[in-house]
Amino acid sequence: MIRCLLTLLVLCLATPVWAREQAPDFVLTGQIVGGDHQTYKPVSFDVPDGVTRLTVAFDYTGRDQKTVIDLGLMDPHRFRGWSGGNKRTFTLGVEDATMSYLPGPLPAGRWTLLLGVPNTRAETVASFEARIFLERTPGGPSLAAKPLKAGAGWYRGDLHAHTGHSDGSCQTQSGARAPCPVYRTAEAATARGLDFIAITDHNTTSHFAAMAQLQPAFDRLLLIPGREVTTFHGHANVFGPTAFIDFRLGDAAVPNVRTLQSLAEGAGGFLSINHPTALSGEACMGCGWTAPDTDYARVGAIEVANGGSERAQGGAEGPLLGVAFWEAQLNAGHRITAIGGSDNHDAGLSSDIASSIGRPTTVVHAPELSTTGLLAGLRAGRVFIDFDGSRDRLLDLSARTARSTATMGGALAARRGETVIFTATVAGADQARLEIVQDGEKRAPVFTRPGVFSIRMGDRPSWVRVNLRDTDGRLLAIGNPIYLSPAP
Ligand SMILES: [Zn+2]
Ligand SMILES: [Zn+2]
Structure with a gap:
């Protein structure tokens, strides 16, 4: 509260x-x-x-x-x-x-x-x-003063991108490289058909002034203020505020990660752990999430799919995919939303390459297209990751018992032995098949109709989610869970 x-x-x-x-x-x-x-x-x-x-x-x-x-x-x-x-x-x-x-x-x-x-x-x-x-209050620029689009719906976007305000670069007129101006990222996101993009330069706040200038001209693309809090023990995006958030984890001002979490919350920010299973040490300094004492009850999201990691490992799945890290936290009882981000560092990167703007795309069911609305949608967890960054793919999940219903990201109480009926809704993925995951394990329940399956409630809390794969088994989309709890 x-x-x-x-x-x-x-x-x-x-x-x-x-x-x-x-x-x-x-x-x-x-x-x-x-x-x-x-x-x-x-x-x-x-x-x-x-x-x-x-x-x-x-x-x-x-x-x-x-x-x-x-x-x-x-x-x-x-x-x-x-x-x-x-x-x-x-x-x-x-x-x-x-x-x-x-x-x-x-x-x-x-x-x-x-x-x-x-x-x-x-x-x-x-x-x-x-x-x-x-x-007289500290704080950076105001971006959009009112929602870009009213009304609840699915909004597609990219939650991780860099510009020349950190280590993003792009091609100059003569073919050289130069720090990439923010407008190139906004234009690439527009060309991709995205509804929102978070610009998350490393630790700085210098990109927000450019975003505030661009937002009125990009009145169909929500520019979400973000920064990648880049520490020696891991990276985390904080979305929302434009005020400075101290990133010096281990220094006197930020002695531990819980202080960092409090600073982000105090500024009204939403924290997402980035590429948690990236390499660390001299291979990639501070990239993997190794911060001890992380309070996962206060982590809003985990970036399980990172475009840079996908490109590095040559596909969506591999050791750099953060699903196992995320599911371990779900199994520990935390409710954390899985998201994706391109981690783009070159707005001009061809759109068929992982880590181009919008690859992957995170699709969020939000009450409106505004920063407040998007963050509310991320918190609620009716969210899926679309690896290909399509314009129309949909993956949703609902569950019901005789007495109640829930949608993806939500919770449902069921009595021991009670049948919970799940309905997965899929669009924009012909012949794709659903993969059911319960408590981190793949399940093969009987489908009574396309997309409809049931699971019998056990005596412990549990969670169920779905993935989407193509006929070759390639992972197309990752869905968030519905959380089941035993009813008294
Ligand atoms: Zn990073
Ligand atoms: Zn990054």
Whole structure:
């Protein structure tokens, strides 16, 4: 519950203040008259100490009479930007700003909103109102202020990608390599038909400003803020917040992994252990998950399928697939969502190669297409991994007893000896066959109809999930479990 409250609080803070209908700190009003034609009018206000974000929402009357008011901003020491007549709201933070404006510290003192008047008629009197909102909370940029798509449904995306803000590179015009700008990743995800992509550069927060600038132009592709917390004892993606999360595991500030987990939760983040069975030591420094004392009750997801690992081992299955690691945690009683991520480091990589953007794709049943909605969907666990990154493949599972039902990621109570009927729903995979896994073991139950099978409840908690394989046995998709518990 506390975790939920923290999540709501931080996501609330990440919403632009003017979109939350909070009272402004200043309301600056005035009039523009005929004599103001082709002049500049400074309007000043005093900013106190400790401000981390300043947002301006501006409006005026007289447009019907061809009055035009341009906007700019000066802080006590320097020019902070000019948007002319092209933006009615803008925000400046320490790390990001609306395009046209300069991010950076917001010094206390007298600030000036610059009004330029390219035109007003001699007889016109226009009124303007500037609402100024100040914030004092740490945190990075706000990305999408409202859902990109309303309504519950399956949303397809990639939860692990790097850009030039860490070690991602791509081809230059002349065929050389250069740090890859974030827009290339967004364009590749769009070409792939994805609904969302998390950009997870190593430890830094420097990609969030670029994402905040790109999001309005990519209004069908949700850009999820993430970072790959990269330690000497393993890597974990934290999705959601844009504030810095200290990654220095083993250092005084982050003495153990539970502190790291608390930092991620405190920031409203969702933590996923990446490529847990990757090599460690000098073969791949810090890549495998070896952090002792991990509190798996507080791990949101495990990246069981990593595109880079798939490419390295030449197929979905092999020693680098994280299914056995994940299932061991399920057998220990934890409910952790399995996800996939391309771990892309080159947005230009051909789409038929594992680790290109969207290979694998994680498909999430979410209440809406927003960061809040996607994280809620990941927590709920109605999620499957589509290795090929298709645009239409579906793998879902439901279960029922005489008294209750559950869907993938959910829980169902059943009496000892009671029959639980499962229904797997598959689309976009002709002639594929289902593989049933119970408590980590493959099962061969009798199908009463295509996709329908039953399991008799034992006297201990159990979990059941399905995979999808093609006629050659190649693994196409991994589904998440339904958790069974003995009813009293
Ligand atoms: Zn990694
Ligand atoms: Zn990575």
